[in-house]
Amino acid sequence: MPAVTARKPAPAKHGTARLVGGNDRAREALLSGLAAELAVRLAGQDEWTAYLLEPRLAPAGLAGWRLVRYDEGGYAAYDLPADLSGCDCPDARHRARQGGCKHRRACRAALTRIGLLAAKE
Numbered sequence: 001m002p003a004v005t006a007r008k009p010a011p012a013k014h015g016t017a018r019l020v021g022g023n024d025r026a027r028e029a030l031l032s033g034l035a036a037e038l039a040v041r042l043a044g045q046d047e048w049t050a051y052l053l054e055p056r057l058a059p060a061g062l063a064g065w066r067l068v069r070y071d072e073g074g075y076a077a078y079d080l081p082a083d084l085s086g087c088d089c090p091d092a093r094h095r096a097r098q099g100g101c102k103h104r105r106a107c108r109a110a111l112t113r114i115g116l117l118a119a120k121e
């Protein structure tokens, strides 16, 4: 009988998130309903991944955020609620991580820095 080995869960990814063009410009764009560019670099890697961070607006106000990755690897879009309590990426749907997936953590770091999300958690 073959031995059954438990798969180790993929480790949480940590890194750095920067709003391209500066925090003030990104804040102004997001408050105007426009997208800002968010660059994310995972710890231990040299490459940055570029995302567009877009506010999803509803008549009542901010409904959430859409994070769009566009690079030679393809296109992916993830939706997050306004309070960043979730993400619809595969990692978030299949794993419960402290602080959430890399998208939630990157958005939280960037939006907290520019005052568009209350600092907590």
Ligand SMILES: [Zn+2]
Binding pocket: 078, 087, 088, 089, 090, 091, 092, 101, 102, 103, 104
């Ligand atoms: Zn995610």
